Amino acid sequence: MTQLERARAGEVTSAMERIAEREQVDPEYVREQVAEGQAVIPANRHHDALDPMIIGREFSTKVNANIGASETTSDISEELEKLHTAVHYGADTVMDLSTGGGDLDAIRQANVDHSPVPVGTVPIYEARKQVDAVEDLTAELLLDVIEKQAEQGVDYMTIHAGVLMEHLPLTDGRKTGIVSRGGSLLAQWIEENAMQNPLYTHFEEICEIFAEHDVTFSLGDGLRPGCIADAGDEAQYAELETLGDLTRTAWDHDVQVMVEGPGHVPMDQIPEQIERQREVCDGAPFYVLGPLVTDVAPGYDHITSSIGAAIAGQSGAAMLCYVTPKEHLGLPDKEDVRDGLAAYRIAAHAADVANDRPGASDWDDALSEARYAFDWNEQFDLALDPERAKEYHDQTLPGDNYKDARFCSMCGAEFCSMRIDQDARDADGEMDDIADDTDLDESPAADVNRPPVGSHDTSNVPPVEDVVDDATEDLLADD
Numbered sequence: 001m002t003q004l005e006r007a008r009a010g011e012v013t014s015a016m017e018r019i020a021e022r023e024q025v026d027p028e029y030v031r032e033q034v035a036e037g038q039a040v041i042p043a044n045r046h047h048d049a050l051d052p053m054i055i056g057r058e059f060s061t062k063v064n065a066n067i068g069a070s071e072t073t074s075d076i077s078e079e080l081e082k083l084h085t086a087v088h089y090g091a092d093t094v095m096d097l098s099t100g101g102g103d104l105d106a107i108r109q110a111n112v113d114h115s116p117v118p119v120g121t122v123p124i125y126e127a128r129k130q131v132d133a134v135e136d137l138t139a140e141l142l143l144d145v146i147e148k149q150a151e152q153g154v155d156y157m158t159i160h161a162g163v164l165m166e167h168l169p170l171t172d173g174r175k176t177g178i179v180s181r182g183g184s185l186l187a188q189w190i191e192e193n194a195m196q197n198p199l200y201t202h203f204e205e206i207c208e209i210f211a212e213h214d215v216t217f218s219l220g221d222g223l224r225p226g227c228i229a230d231a232g233d234e235a236q237y238a239e240l241e242t243l244g245d246l247t248r249t250a251w252d253h254d255v256q257v258m259v260e261g262p263g264h265v266p267m268d269q270i271p272e273q274i275e276r277q278r279e280v281c282d283g284a285p286f287y288v289l290g291p292l293v294t295d296v297a298p299g300y301d302h303i304t305s306s307i308g309a310a311i312a313g314q315s316g317a318a319m320l321c322y323v324t325p326k327e328h329l330g331l332p333d334k335e336d337v338r339d340g341l342a343a344y345r346i347a348a349h350a351a352d353v354a355n356d357r358p359g360a361s362d363w364d365d366a367l368s369e370a371r372y373a374f375d376w377n378e379q380f381d382l383a384l385d386p387e388r389a390k391e392y393h394d395q396t397l398p399g400d401n402y403k404d405a406r407f408c409s410m411c412g413a414e415f416c417s418m419r420i421d422q423d424a425r426d427a428d429g430e431m432d433d434i435a436d437d438t439d440l441d442e443s444p445a446a447d448v449n450r451p452p453v454g455s456h457d458t459s460n461v462p463p464v465e466d467v468v469d470d471a472t473e474d475l476l477a478d479d
């Protein structure tokens with residue numbers, strides 16, 4: 001039985017209990033949200049290392065990081081290092097988007113075996129690798145790949161079943177056509193074969209596979225806008241209507257669903273896009289890429305997109321797919337993953353603060369108190385990226401004697417406004433009125449709204465050396 005089926009039957013599962021603990025809510029509330037399709041627990045029953053989490057509008061905003069090998073990189077140990085980096089910097093889920101770089105099955109299995117967070121994939125990528133030309137893809141091959149990945153323990157899969165033959169003419173005249181990898185592959189397949197999208201025509205068979213292994217749908221937005229000029233056009237909204245129908249079909253099979261969203265959207269259009277998805281898809285969680293709010297900043301798209309992500313999160317998006325500084329330019333490395341995750345953890349937390357999630361701002365308050373007290377070490381410890389905060393501070397004032405200094409190099413000792421303010425209050429006897437009593441141990445905040453980020457329970461994750469030395473070698477030997 002899937003988490004959805006059990007929730008509908010009134011059962012509070014152990015995953016729901018754990019999520020209630022992490023989110024600081026009643027387990028029964030978790031069950032209700034899942035039963036109503038308003039939240040999903042991506043938890044393939046074969047994923048033993050998983051620390052269960054939830055994605056839904058009524059829970060803390062989550063962040064996904066894409067990892068994976070490409071033609072030019074990488075090997076399993078490099079991939080596991082990327083996984084570790086992503087989880088360490090606070091990814092709530094990861095997507096293995098590998099398209100090359102060795103044995104895709106072995107890389108995927110190693111990621112699932114070593115990930116305490118849900119792992120997502122886009123199975124059409126692997127299917128495409130198995131044929132010479134896009135038009136040679138078959139429904140049977142797609143179903144075989146989906147089933148194999150489900151058996152490996154993949155928790156959610158992007159299925160671009162909403163790209164229909166009749167939608168394709170609507171993309172004519174766009175500035176950037178079809179920018180989704182899955183969307184562009186399927187559009188080519190449809191045109192070459194003059195047949196309907198096989199993921200659409202075989203959707204119920206996919207539902208049956210997902211129900212057996214409890215895989216969650218991430219309904220792909222293959223026709224998402226690739227620039228702000230294309231945002232909210234007929235093609236995007238026609239696909240969204242289809243995704244709404246597919247959501248209800250999946251629910252009929254007791255399969256959990258979230259829906260993917262754009263892309264590139266100007267700031268003023270984001271709230272209405274989120275609202276429209278909610279109406280069309282009956283409240284199924286919305287998982288958005290960015291969106292980028294302007295197209296003019298290649299090299300800085302973790303910033304252009306995290307602005308959109310913060311607005312999307314505030315407007316009700318449940319999970320934000322990170323974008324790194326390398327977006328549109330190249331494959332991200334470890335440092336890009338770190339920068340992308342920092343930008344998105346900020347967006348997610350800012351959305352939770354704006355939405356008044358219980359205790360979300362306690363983290364801000366604790367850090368502000370440490371800052372005003374000139375407790376530099378405490379400020380570093382509470383920082384979203386402690387290593388980065390300390391590194392920047394210590395570039396100019398590295399000595400231990402500066403760890404309680406009443407200034408930093410930004411304004412200098414003479415012009416430090418906080419020191420000046422404190423001295424004035426000291427003189428007036430007002431320092432006792434300064435509030436500094438935030439206790440994070442007592443905070444009702446969800447796990448993701450407390451430091452440190454990336455604090456998933458990893459007790460079921462085997463040591464990395466083991467997989468590289470043993471399991472991976474076994475997997476590679478099997479091939």
Ligand code: SF4
Pocket residue numbers: 406407408409410411412413415416417418419
């Ligand atoms: S010197 Fe300026 S930036 Fe540094 S602690 Fe004082 S007020 Fe803040």
